[in-house]
Amino acid sequence: MVNFVEFAFFFYIFVGLYLTSLLFFIYISNRKKLFYYPIGKPEPVSIVIPCYNAEKTIGQAIESLLRLNYPREMIEIIVVDDKSTDDSVRIVEEYTGKHSNIKLIKMDKNSGGAAEPTNLGVLNAKYNYVSVTDDDSSPEPDALIKMIGFLQDDEKVAAVTCAVMARNSRTFMQKLQNVEYTIISWSRKLLDCVDSVYVTPGPFALYRKKNLIEVGLFDSKNMTQDIEIVWRLLFHGYKARMCLAARVYSETPTKIKAWWRQRVRWNIGGTQSILKYKKFMFRKGMLGAFIIPFFSFSLFLGLFGLGIFIYLLTTRLWVKYLSTKYSIYAGSTILRFQDLTFNPSVLNFFGIALFLSGLFFTLIGLSVMNEPRFKNKNILNILFYMLVYLALYPFVMVNGLYKLLRGKYSW
């Protein structure tokens, strides 16, 4: 008969089924307009790049901005150096020497995050539209012109994000992140269809300057200021939009250690945002109706699920260890044929059905995004991504929560 743990599994399967169905339903009713963007007319834009120890990438980032299909005289590039200790400043100074529309601002001391240099850049921006881009990211030439129409089209839109794609696919970790970034971009656009864009990621986003200043700029205490700012804009009644037709390519960690550190930071920032806005649960439009509950529920389910998994695994391993130890001592059989028999239950079939729907969703996402690197889909990478990579997230959550509780975290 079904016990508590099995009931929990059924619940997880139902939630998974619901979320997959939700995204499918949104996709079905919006599939023809996913890549739609309002045609915008060029207006002056200030582009802020918070920079810290980016000697290897800052040049490429600036070059990509100089290649934007946008009137040169309408672009101002502001690099805010957060007291880099490498050659970043010298590289940026080479560009400021050659281009009158590139400006360098040096912070007096390192702020330890991207929020403060970004805020300084926004305050120094000449124009009403402000774009923020990371020092290791490169937007596609038509990204800005495709995004600006969203702000011009609706006064209530205060922020626009685009599809963030992984720049390289050299290492196995990067290949997995390539799949992940593509699916996240697609899912984010689907959530945009229900007014639930919850982040304008650092690699490339466009804002209305007066709205940013009105709501108090980026929160320097939050580890994911790009999530928090959107929640604050939504709280003030503004909207955030996603332009799937525009893309920015960003560096991804090559090794698991750097990946882990980045994801822990994302989780800390997400949890900080939940704590900050928890009192608006079920209030303030889609922020309280979907985004905060979705984040909170994901955190709870991730941690609870991991707890159940660890409990089951340790209990079973402990039983097997003891039993095997006794059998070895007694000189009796360790494993019988009947121990290997498997009679699938309803739970197994539900699990398989959920996995297949997840796989189907992923394959559709990769196909919709039409990323050239997925032309020859490596199904093994996709399976590894679904079975192993995603399973690491609850562990990242635990680590993030632990660091948050101890108050020991940094950018």
Place this chain on the structure above:
Amino acid sequence: MNSKNAFWQAFVFAVIVFAVGMIFGFFLEVKQNENIFSRLVDSEINILDNQLRTRIVEDFEVGCDFAKESLFKFADNVYFEAVELEEFDTDGRLSDLTTLHKRYDLLRTLLWVEAKELNKECAESFDILVYLYEYKSEDAGVKAKQDFYSKLLFDIKSEMSEDVLLIPIAVDTGLSSIELITKTKGIDKFPVILINDGTEIYEVLTLDEFRELFNSV
């Protein structure tokens, strides 16, 4: 279509898919249960067969060898049927197999009583090994020991199939007869192996130590 309708549409869809899945699951189990239910009918027949066989042994003055052979054959059938039953008793089952388990425990208790009688009449020509365990225990220590005992007893059964009668009985399925036996014997800790109604084994023994406890060796 308003995209926000997707929230409740997805919910309705998920409920329908889930319900269909559950119904499919029930049908799947019903299919599996057909096999189990045939065992259920067998167990009814077995109980009657056992009761009748006991009377035949008494009334027809069947010799010890025949009676023993018949008893062992019967015990083997019950043992392997129960093993099959356990294979179906997996995690996540929607239907409960406790009732069926109870029937087998009842049958095995009857077998135990009969075996004791027969062994007395046949000058203790074989050993009766009764294994009392907890069917529903969640305690890791108990589960580990039960896993070990079932393997050890499987070895003993394979090795001494003609001299040792193995009768595993679950004590926590709510059968009053088993409760009566355990209370009378003062047994309140499980799992336990009873050899010829005298020796009670609670600890981990080697196969050799175990063999030494039998009369027939």
